Amino acid sequence: MNAQQRAAWRAALAICDPQAKCEAVAALAAGDFAAPADAAQAPLPGRPDKPALVHPREVAHRGLGTVAGRIALLHAVAHIEFNAINLALDAGFRFADMPEAFHADWLSVAVDEARHFQLLRTRLRELGADYGDLPAHNGLWEAAEKTAHDPLLRMALVPRVLEARGLDVTPGMIRRLLDVGDTATVAALEVILREEVRHVAIGTHWFRTLCAQRGLEPEAAFAQLLAEHRVRLQPPLNLDARRAAGFTEPELSLAG
Secondary structure (H helix, E strand, O other), X not given: OOHHHHHHHHHHHHOOOHHHHHHHHHHHHOOOOOOXXXXXXXXXXXXXXXXXXXXXXXXOOOOOOOHHHHHHHHHHHHHHHHHHHHHHHHHHHHOOOOOHHHHHHHHHHHHHHHHHHHHHHHHHHXXXXXXXXXXXXXXXXXXXXXXXXXXXXXXXXXXXXXXXHHHHXXXXXXXXXXXOOOHHHHHHHHHHHHHHHHHHHHHHHHHHHHHHHOOOOHHHHHHHHHHHOOOOOOOOOOHHHHHHOOOOHHHHOOOO
16 A cells, blocks of 8 residues: 555545545545545544443443334444444554555445445434434444554454454344334344455455464464453354354354
């Protein structure tokens, strides 16, 4: 990645307005986005003033039998997808020395995440709400900060742990939403679940590529990183989705 490209990735990452960020991702993918002159001074990551960021324990959890409960769920998932846009952009910007294919992969992920965010925001608006109306937590971006020094660690702990968790929990969300007849939200979540498998698989591919470059055995390295960072894979796992995303049986056995 040359300096001009890196500046463009950084500029997209620094945009605060969600819609403008989504548009910048599309332009970046089309090769039609340049960094403004003052972009290098903008703080990272760019995000709107709302939602307010709170401790995870302070994020409300409500039943899905009410509109308010479905809004809370949609808002939480929309916030994850917004952070996922930033995570994908940050991977390309931060690890600028990685191969061109790495940047192409994470730009394709950013495009998907932007579309996911827009799907969820549209559904929120249909229910009379919008992104930013409720508080949210910052766990995904905190993980980005903790892994900013090493692409191997980033691939292990963000796509293969945090983002893979979505593969496990989304089917349960879909079942509960079907029980209350919210097929419109189900349709959005089914798209996201299907496409997130590829995102986690991209993380798996680059994790293994980096392990090979460093002479590490991937399964042992993954287990060691989980232990070192006190991270556990929480059952039950969506075994079919995780296998499709490249998890091996020894890796799946680490759950518990």
